[in-house]
Amino acid sequence: MAELKKVRKKPGRTFKGLTVANTSEFAGLGNQHSKVKLVEIDNPHYSKVHAGASGNPKTVTAALNLRESPVAMMAAKGHLEAHQVEAAIMFRRLWEALGGSGAGSFDYSREPVDGGGTREPISDRQIDAGIQLKGCRNLLGRRHYDVVSMVAGEGRTIAEIGTSKRARHTLADYLKDALEDLAVHWGFQKRKTPPK
Template identity: 50%
Template sequence: MPAPSKKLKLRPVLVENPFHSRAHLADTTNPRDVVAMMNVRESAITTMAARGVLDAAQVAAATRFRALWEAMGGKGAGAIDYGREHVDGGKARDPITEREVNAGKELARCRALLGVRMYGLVSAVCGEGFALTELLASKRERLTAADMLRMGLDDLAAMWRLATRR
């Protein structure tokens, strides 16, 4: 059996019970929420949330941004390659789906709201999963970037009406 990874750090969290039946009263045999183990180091966002650096609205905005980023397939949707020929009865895939187009439009709204520099930071941390220590060398730069990231996530939460405070 291999040695456990030192990077894995589990923490119990309360999540919605997928087996909860709304047809019956919630009690010990039918709980609404159950305890699950979460890897705190799964991403920079979960690490910052576990340390109390991000609030619930900022985490929700980061999660939504990540979902949009992943819907786009990472950096962006692929362009049509007219030079490629489909052979052997292979199915031609539409190069850009409607889901990717909608995600791209929403990410364009995010970029217009945040600006180029802050959008780059949010996409690197929330979309690509980089930690601030991987992006920046000095502690002062990381602290400033964390402040900027929180401000950007606050703006996104307000745009998507996820903000819980003002």
């Protein structure tokens, strides 16, 4: 196993219930494309019955790959707030439930080949996800919806989408605004009223 080396420290941040504890990056974890940070998360095995016991901590340290999704990277850098991250996670769940880019069409007249069997019909979960995503598209508009689907759904970075620095800044603003609207729509955040 590779030796762990401390590379750099940044001040801690909190997002989606995760507190980045001294956000130290460690070389030797993951692969060459990983950017791993140690974070404090709620202990999934915590028991209230044994509260206070030394073997039952409320939080544990976990490794988080920031390059797993651009949303995690933006949250770790402080560009997204916790409710915006929750909205992005909810959008991604719906996107994946629908099958990524959408439900495929079915040709029931075609016979299955090579023992592949027939395709399953669209499930209720996929139908619900499609209805909710259509509602998101109506709420956000085509341009904002496309940015959210590329970043939160497909996992593309703003740098991949934008061709110039100005385009990247505009796309980042579109993403933040869209995630803010989705967070209000799904109840992760209360609508902000303008000052009188």
